[in-house]
Amino acid sequence: METISLAGPGTARRRRRLNRTIKESLRDLGVQLSLLNHRVGARLDLKATDLECLELITRYGPLSPSALARRAGLHPATMTGILDRLERDGWIDRDRDPSDRRGVVVRAARGRGAEVLRLYLVDSGMNTAMDQICADYEDEELEILAGFLRRTADAGRTAAEKLTS
Numbered sequence: 001m002e003t004i005s006l007a008g009p010g011t012a013r014r015r016r017r018l019n020r021t022i023k024e025s026l027r028d029l030g031v032q033l034s035l036l037n038h039r040v041g042a043r044l045d046l047k048a049t050d051l052e053c054l055e056l057i058t059r060y061g062p063l064s065p066s067a068l069a070r071r072a073g074l075h076p077a078t079m080t081g082i083l084d085r086l087e088r089d090g091w092i093d094r095d096r097d098p099s100d101r102r103g104v105v106v107r108a109a110r111g112r113g114a115e116v117l118r119l120y121l122v123d124s125g126m127n128t129a130m131d132q133i134c135a136d137y138e139d140e141e142l143e144i145l146a147g148f149l150r151r152t153a154d155a156g157r158t159a160a161e162k163l164t165s
Helices: 009-044 048-060 065-072 076-088 113-123 126-135 139-164
Strands: 092-097 100-108
Touching: 009 048, 009 113, 048 065, 048 076, 048 100, 048 113, 065 076, 065 100, 076 092, 076 100, 113 126
Parallel strands: none
Antiparallel strands: 092 100
């Protein structure tokens, strides 16, 4: 049985154009967020990778160094250098793993996270800008956008994992 599409060629073209626009916007967003991260890192005297690892520790910690290396897609030896710098500068603490006294976990140092948040949310104006953007959408639309962004982040994570294999 043949399926008849109610969508004409103009609809398919419009859909392709919208898909392309979304992909281009996401690439631009990635570049802009990378620039913001670079500037925040420069203000805090942190390398980009150090800032990314600090974010992972803050969000998912406490973590073992090997679990952090896997999440960050970095070699464990590289992770050791990053953790040494972060600890030396007071950004993280290394503690004994409570479930395995031979192991170590890293956690964000108390009190330092406010410095990072202040730069991202207050000093840069990003928090206010995001609040203004979100105010233009209904709750149902925000739920759709949140779901889209979550799925896009998952797709990016999967793509990155494929490239590490």
